[in-house]
Amino acid sequence: MSRKHYSTKLFYKYYMDWIKLYKEKAVRKVTLDKYYLTHRKIKELAPELHMNELNRQSYQKLLNNYAATHEKTNYS
Numbered sequence: 753m754s755r756k757h758y759s760t761k762l763f764y765k766y767y768m769d770w771i772k773l774y775k776e777k778a779v780r781k782v783t784l785d786k787y788y789l790t791h792r793k794i795k796e797l798a799p800e801l802h803m804n805e806l807n808r809q810s811y812q813k814l815l816n817n818y819a820a821t822h823e824k825t826n827y828s
């Protein structure tokens with residue numbers, strides 16, 4: 753029987769690896785820059801968040817922390 757493996761890698765490092773593996777040669781530079789901006793924000797907002805700690809609650813907390821310093825835009 754196989755055991756599940758839960759990574760203890762930091763989330764922002766995992767995200768950078770994901771960018772390098774899946775996005776660097778697949779998207780335009782302007783799009784890639786947006787991924788890098790997201791990476792910087794993740795590192796700023798959750799520098800100690802490990803992959804094994806990532807769940808619905810921790811992800812929502814990350815989003816809420818981001819939203820606290822950003823204005824909601826109305827497109828009506």
